[in-house]
Amino acid sequence: MNYILSYDDLTKQLKVWLKKFQIFVPTQKNGDFSWQKIDITNFDLSPIVTTIPPKKFFLPDNEILFNFFNNKILPVKSTKPTILLGLGIIDLKAIALLDKVMVSDEYYQKKRSKTVLIGLGPQIFDEKFDLFLQNQDGNWLVYIGSPKGQRMVSPSFRKTVSDPIKIEKIIDPLLSNQGRILKAVKASYQDKIWDELAQICLGCGICTYVCPLCYCFSLDDKINLNTGVNKKSCSNCQGSRRRVWDSCMLAHFSQVAGKHNFRVKLRDRIYNWYHHKFVRFPMEYGRFGCVNCGRCIKYCPAKINYRLILEKLLKKYV
Amino acid sequence: MNNYLGKKYKITLIKDLTPDTKLFKLNLKNFKFLPGQFVMLSILGYGEGPFSITSSPTKNQHIDLTIRKVGRLTQAIFDKSVGDEVFIRGPYGNGFPITKLKGKNLIIISGGCGLAPMRSVIQYQLDTNFFSNLQILYGTRTSQDILFSEEIDSWRNKIETIITVDKSDKNWQGNTGLITNLITSKIIQTDNSVAFICGPPVMYDAVVQKLISMGLSENHIYLSLERNMQCGVSICQHCTCGDKYVCSDGPVFTLAESRKMEYKKD
Numbered sequence: 001m002n003y004i005l006s007y008d009d010l011t012k013q014l015k016v017w018l019k020k021f022q023i024f025v026p027t028q029k030n031g032d033f034s035w036q037k038i039d040i041t042n043f044d045l046s047p048i049v050t051t052i053p054p055k056k057f058f059l060p061d062n063e064i065l066f067n068f069f070n071n072k073i074l075p076v077k078s079t080k081p082t083i084l085l086g087l088g089i090i091d092l093k094a095i096a097l098l099d100k101v102m103v104s105d106e107y108y109q110k111k112r113s114k115t116v117l118i119g120l121g122p123q124i125f126d127e128k129f130d131l132f133l134q135n136q137d138g139n140w141l142v143y144i145g146s147p148k149g150q151r152m153v154s155p156s157f158r159k160t161v162s163d164p165i166k167i168e169k170i171i172d173p174l175l176s177n178q179g180r181i182l183k184a185v186k187a188s189y190q191d192k193i194w195d196e197l198a199q200i201c202l203g204c205g206i207c208t209y210v211c212p213l214c215y216c217f218s219l220d221d222k223i224n225l226n227t228g229v230n231k232k233s234c235s236n237c238q239g240s241r242r243r244v245w246d247s248c249m250l251a252h253f254s255q256v257a258g259k260h261n262f263r264v265k266l267r268d269r270i271y272n273w274y275h276h277k278f279v280r281f282p283m284e285y286g287r288f289g290c291v292n293c294g295r296c297i298k299y300c301p302a303k304i305n306y307r308l309i310l311e312k313l314l315k316k317y318v
Numbered sequence: 319m320n321n322y323l324g325k326k327y328k329i330t331l332i333k334d335l336t337p338d339t340k341l342f343k344l345n346l347k348n349f350k351f352l353p354g355q356f357v358m359l360s361i362l363g364y365g366e367g368p369f370s371i372t373s374s375p376t377k378n379q380h381i382d383l384t385i386r387k388v389g390r391l392t393q394a395i396f397d398k399s400v401g402d403e404v405f406i407r408g409p410y411g412n413g414f415p416i417t418k419l420k421g422k423n424l425i426i427i428s429g430g431c432g433l434a435p436m437r438s439v440i441q442y443q444l445d446t447n448f449f450s451n452l453q454i455l456y457g458t459r460t461s462q463d464i465l466f467s468e469e470i471d472s473w474r475n476k477i478e479t480i481i482t483v484d485k486s487d488k489n490w491q492g493n494t495g496l497i498t499n500l501i502t503s504k505i506i507q508t509d510n511s512v513a514f515i516c517g518p519p520v521m522y523d524a525v526v527q528k529l530i531s532m533g534l535s536e537n538h539i540y541l542s543l544e545r546n547m548q549c550g551v552s553i554c555q556h557c558t559c560g561d562k563y564v565c566s567d568g569p570v571f572t573l574a575e576s577r578k579m580e581y582k583k584d
Contacts, residue, residue, distance in 0.1 A: 065322055068362040071403060073323065101553060106319040216555040219322055219548050223363045239363050241322065248555055256546050257388050260519075262559070272558070280561045
C-alpha cells in the first residue's frame with residue numbers, strides 16, 4: 001500500500017513528528033552540504049549529497065561508548081528517536097551494507113534502531129528504506145519500505161494504488177565488472193601505479209572520512225583529570241571509553257607495540273584501501289565496499305579518481 | 319551483541335615469571351575455548367589489549383594470562399593485586415586446529431614469550447594425551463628470560479623439552495646457541511608431524527626454512543601471528559593482512575596460508 005501527501009500535509013506531518021523525533025535534512029549553506037536539524041519554516045527537499053555521509057548518525061566520528069566511575073560502568077544517554085529525511089538511493093544502499101558490517105555492534109544498532117530512513121528521489125531501486133518520497137505533480141508519493149515505515153503512517157496520508165517509479169537496473173558500466181575488478185586489484189600489488197599514486201596522494205585520509213563505507217575505528221579510554229586516581233583499586237577513577245574514526249591511510253594505522261609498522265609505505269596503505277573495497281569487502285559481503293557516491297573524487301585534494309585507477313588496472317590485468 | 323567491554327573477573331593469583339613477565343590467574347569458570355585463542359582484557363581508564371590464553375581449556379576453574387610489561391595498559395595490569403577485577407571478553411580467534419590433529423607428533427618451537435600461548439597446548443596434552451608425541455624446543459636470550467621455569471621441570475617427566483639460550487651465564491647448564499641448531503634429524507622426526515611456532519619475527523624465517531628442508535610440509539607448519547587489534551571481531555580493520563583478519567581468520571595460520579597473505583604471490 002502506498003500513499004499521497006500534499007506538500008502542506010507533509011509539513012503538518014513533520015510538525016507532528018517533531019514532537020517525538022529530531023528530524024535532519026541535507027542542507028546547503030554557504031557552499032557546505034551537511035545534515036542539519038530541519039527548520040520547519042524554511043526547508044527544501046531536494047537530493048543533496050552531503051559531504052559527510054549519514055554513517056555519522058550510527059557510527060559517530062567521536063562516540064562515548066560508556067562512562068565509568070570506580071570500576072563501575074555508567075551507561076550513556078540513549079539517542080533520541082531520529083528521522084533522516086531526504087536520503088538518496090546511493091546513500092540508502094551504503095547504509096544497507098554498513099548495517100551488515102555492524103550487525104553485532106551494540107552501539108551502532110542502538111542508534112540505528114531508533115532511526116527512520118526516509119528516502120527521496122525521482123526513482124527507486126531495490127534499496128532498503130522505511131519511507132520513500134517521490135515528487136509527482138505537486139504531491140509527494142510516499143512508499144512504505146518496512147514495518148517501521150508503516151508505523152509512521154497517519155490518517156493524513158491518502159491511500160493510492162500507484163507504484164514507485166523503479167529503475168530496472170542501475171548498471172554502472174565500470175563497477176558492474178565485479179569479478180574482473182576483483183581479479184585486477186588482487187593481481188596488481190607490485191604494479192608501479194601504487195607508487196605513482198603515493199607521489200601525489202597526501203595520505204590525508206579525506207577519502208576515508210567522506211566515504212559512506214569506510215568504517216575503520218579505534219578505541220581508547222579517557223580519564224578525567226580532576227580526580228585523584230588510585231591505580232590499584234581504581235577508586236576515584238572517572239572517565240569514558242571512546243570510539244573514534246580511524247583511517248587506514250594514516251601512517252600509524254598498522255603499527256604495533258614495539259613500533260613495527262606493517263604498512264609503513266604510503267603505497268601499501270593506498271593499495272590496502274582499494275584491496276579492502278574491491279577484494280576483501282566483496283569476499284565478505286558479496287558486493288563492493290563502494291557505492292559510487294563520488295565523494296572521494298570530489299573531495300580529494302590531489303584529485304585522485306578511483307574510477308580511472310580501476311579502468312587502468314582492468315586494461316592491464318584482465 | 320559486542321559492547322567492547324565484556325564482564326568483570328577477579329585476579330586470584332599473580333606469579334612473577336621473569337623481570338618483565340607475570341602470570342595472572344582469573345576466575346573464569348567453564349570458559350569454552352581452544353588453545354591458541356585470545357581474550358581482550360580491559361582496565362578502565364587504560365584501554366583494552368589482546369592476550370593469548372596460556373592455560374588449557376581442560377582447566378575449567380580459571381584461565382591464565384601471561385603478560386609482559388611493554389606499555390601503559392600492561393603497566394596498569396602489573397599494578398593490580400590479587401582480588402582486583404579486570405574486564406574480559408572473548409574468546410576470539412581461530413585457535414590451533416586441534417581436532418584435526420589427533421594422534422600426530424607435535425613439535426612446539428617457541429622463542430622468548432612465544433611459549434605463553436603454547437602452554438595452553440602443553441597443558442592440554444598433559445591432561446588428554448591427544449597427540450601421540452610432543453616435543454618442545456624453546457629458546458630465549460638468557461636463562462633469566464625462561465618462562466614457567468618451575469613448571470618446565472614437571473613437564474620434562476612426560477614431554478621431551480629442550481631449551482637453549484643465546485647467551486649463557488654461570489648458572490646455566492643447558493644448551494647455548496640459536497634454536498635452529500636444535501632443528502636436526504637427530505632431535506626431530508618429520509614423519510606424521512606438525513609444528514606449532516610462536517616467537518619473535520626474526521625467528522620464524524630461520525625456523526621455517528629448516529623445517530621445510532627437513533621435509534615438513536607448508537600445510538603442517540602452524541604460525542601464530544600478531545597485528546594491532548582493537549575490536550577483536552573483524553570490523554575495525556587494524557589487523558587485516560591481505561584478505562584475512564588476524565583476529566578472526568587467525569591468529570593461527572599455516573605457513574602455506576601466511577605465504578598467500580603477502581600479496582606477492584597469487
